[in-house]
Amino acid sequence: MLGDTRLFDFFLDVNAIAAALTHAPLTFPLTPAADYPQQYAQLVLQELPLLGNSFGAGTLPTLTPLGQEWAAAVEQRSGGTRPGFDDAFRIWTSQPSLPPLSNLPFHFGIYPGLTGGTINIAAGNVTSNRATLYQLDSDPRLSLAELALNRAVLRVSATDRASRDLSGIPAVHGDPGIPVLSMHDIGDLFVPFSMEQVYAQRVQQHGQGYLFVSRAIRGVGHCDFTQAELQSGFNDLVRWVRTGHRPAGDPILDPRQVAEPSFGCRFTEGVRPEFVAPACPKSASA
Numbered sequence: 001m002l003g004d005t006r007l008f009d010f011f012l013d014v015n016a017i018a019a020a021l022t023h024a025p026l027t028f029p030l031t032p033a034a035d036y037p038q039q040y041a042q043l044v045l046q047e048l049p050l051l052g053n054s055f056g057a058g059t060l061p062t063l064t065p066l067g068q069e070w071a072a073a074v075e076q077r078s079g080g081t082r083p084g085f086d087d088a089f090r091i092w093t094s095q096p097s098l099p100p101l102s103n104l105p106f107h108f109g110i111y112p113g114l115t116g117g118t119i120n121i122a123a124g125n126v127t128s129n130r131a132t133l134y135q136l137d138s139d140p141r142l143s144l145a146e147l148a149l150n151r152a153v154l155r156v157s158a159t160d161r162a163s164r165d166l167s168g169i170p171a172v173h174g175d176p177g178i179p180v181l182s183m184h185d186i187g188d189l190f191v192p193f194s195m196e197q198v199y200a201q202r203v204q205q206h207g208q209g210y211l212f213v214s215r216a217i218r219g220v221g222h223c224d225f226t227q228a229e230l231q232s233g234f235n236d237l238v239r240w241v242r243t244g245h246r247p248a249g250d251p252i253l254d255p256r257q258v259a260e261p262s263f264g265c266r267f268t269e270g271v272r273p274e275f276v277a278p279a280c281p282k283s284a285s286a
Helices: 006-022 036-051 065-077 085-093 106-110 144-152 160-164 193-205 227-243
Strands: 180-185 212-217
Touching: 006 036, 006 065, 006 106, 006 144, 006 193, 036 065, 065 085, 065 144, 085 106, 180 193, 180 227, 193 212, 212 227
Parallel strands: 180 212
Antiparallel strands: none
């Protein structure tokens, strides 16, 4: 979990964006009542028809224009504009949540507000979106729709206690001191691609960017790597340690290159039918 508590901020984002767009009165009780999951589920079930249909039913949902705005905002929060996102979003929202909220789509069942932000493994609320700027596209200038979204979204602050007690969520500082080679599915929306970017930024802030290599994989699963991708990555890491020769990676912090239709082609080995994007040019393979 390269982004530590930032992952739970993402879970908050998915829910807070949906509620803001549908004008649902979402709450984040630090001490949820026993019946809060039921109240929350009813709220979500009122939101969903405004966003689309067939969420959590195992079939790809159809998004309304409002649902498309929701997807656009989630794309920016999960790693930015990139190939394959549209179908990745529909695939993830087609999956049901875990019991007892299995009547809801996947991301709604992991809303941090259900546990007061503790995620049941840390003391106090670990999530925050107090300073988060929500956008619907890669243009840093805020449109009227983006201004409205940022005004409407529920704002949550992490508690001081949570920031000091993270025994259940170890802090990831980004100062490895040794070579690190990482791979990430760019369509993963459980631990999104943005977590890889968070770590890359932290490593650079510690002046250790030369020790980190990231490879983008064109898949929609979580750690959905082929044997060939794993072997190639491991062999390159071992060679790096033994010889000092830093292997190639992808420019994951360059938004323009991440948005290229061929992004992720270089180190992806094998075709994943569920990843829908322009085909990779033959010259893009490593």
